[in-house]
Amino acid sequence: MRVFLHVLALALTALALAAPGRVSAAEPASLVAVYGDVVHTMAGPPIEKGVVVIDGGTITLVGSALDIPVPPAARVVRGRVVTPGLIDAHTAVGLTGYLNQDQDQDQLDKGDPIQPELRAIDSYNPRERLIEWVRGFGITTIHTGHAPGALVSGQTMIVKTVGETVDDAVIVPAAMVAVTLGDDARPGDEKKSPGTRSKAVAMLRGEFVKTQDYLRKLGLSDAEKRPDRDLRREVFADVLRGKLPLLVTVNRATDIDAALRVAKEFGITIVLDSAAEGYLAADRIKAAGVPVIIHPSMRRGGNGETENISFETAATLRAKGIPVAMQSGFEGYVPKTRVALFEAAIAAANGLTTEQALATITSDAAAILGVADRVGSLRPGLDGDVAVFDGDPFEYTSHCTAVVIDGRVVSEGPR
Template structure:
């Protein structure tokens, strides 16, 4: 055994998600939900070198000789969690594993998710076991601008191995979660918006000055560089806002600065469907089963169906919980939505292809299509039934989770 193999073997013993070479795999399912077309009965998905190379009915989709064959009642794309802090927030809920929020300043867009992401966090493995293969994670609620987000696979030894996009969005927060006590700023909603406007205006003005000028101008700060990416439309501003008044404040910012905006949480979005649709904004909706108190006191199980009827693009998320285990599971949240107004396929879409589109990675994940990453989830029954189990999970052509049936 080579030194490298010995190291990898040791890592497996200690439960680390070690990246391995992709296998040649064929997945056979009684139902294959590709999310790129109709469900295929008795379907086959063939994965070669980490990519999907064939998908179709078993009768017309040959399985190459020598490949490993996995079977399940239901096969779906790997699930996509559109908003979480997993990998930054750990399950221990202690200071040493809580990197999703730095409260030293209200506006810190320069904080990068990849610099805090721990792919070996137990919660990453836990989510993977439910068929979740991609997460949009990063800095969470608690500060006016808490930092950046990234999109990662739920496998990989290092953050670089796991990362799909390191520059996904910039996370901002409106309402009580981002207010401070005492005389610190911001202490009111009006001050929140004033600080955000000032940060964006300062970045905008500095760019205009540099355009005229002085070769020896001082280089822009890290904060300014990130906000200029937002102003240029290279990154959306992800605004956590639950109350209708905070949602409207976010929409006014979008109109004033012409930025790309994604609403996060949006518990009272059902009150503002016309305004949200007119603004052309996507919504990463709160978990339906999130506790309905405080900012979420007017949340509803049926908001997904309301957004669907209004033709507003949306996805579901696990969000952030202040208590152990720190996260919800989007599979269960989508199941609740399927019981409260959404069609079954629409609920699955909200945690696969729709989520992938909103976080900007639908060219690689979110559906079972030739050329996309070999990410699939295998279930022993209807994924939205609590009695069903994820019996196999494949990421980039590698079996990362498997339960005997």
């Protein structure tokens, strides 16, 4: 009987693996013990011969395998290197699909330059193949949503890379509001605004001035004089109240300074995104206390605003004491997404230590995204999200051999 059950379990596992996009959050999370020759907890020094025990989807024990006995009935996963489930601090995957056809591209509506009311949860396709793709490389959490390309393109959200519906996947349904300054904010039609950098900033400031007025009217004692509901104003009001940060995609130093200027004027919390010339503005970014989600280093450089992109930006900004995370970004062609693990590897080879580079896709990314109490390190009480590798995670020829999300083994490599 037990053999039969075991075979059945294997068959079910095989089925689950055969349909990797369809990992259901409804399945009960089992007891899992993940062993590694090295366990990077990101909450302290790496543990040699360590183990992570996950029960009911939550991490219950982390420590030396010598001190923690194998829990009876636990599913055991072993590997050379164990890390927290990796975080891609900014992508558009799930809204942008791998086919790159109109019907699977929902990351950007250019009908209006300012649309903060667009929610990421209304476009997210949890079955998108690119989600499975990045998950295979250990990515368990993504900050995804509306892409750069309009002055205010919409909201972002934070999801796990599992689930059949967005509700299964979501951690934070409205994480930030995506803003773009610079050339990419132009609508491409000369007769439409914003046509210049100054116009873009003027329009953004205008929105916040209007929203300040809206908030004032909301506070009026006479209910008759209060404004009608306005989705756009409600979102910007949350920005002014400090509930929603702006994710400002900028590359030129000029635009970085403009973003800092607007944030200061309205007392807004911002996160800088991409920041190809961030190294030119590092002192100002540091002084403003703003974190940076750095561009994918392998994004197409070439001409325009990213021509001065550097493999060393992560190291330069971190050395200044600026919190940094890595991202896969948005790609409009081939390849349709980058992989945050690969981008962090470039940082690890260009000035960051392995542990520092890991932090850009684990603990530091979680802190910048405001989800460090859920993901990003291996500590009791956090979600049972783990990535397992057969060598240095950043080496090109290593493989991700297992991925665990909420205590369930959702993919097994080698990838």
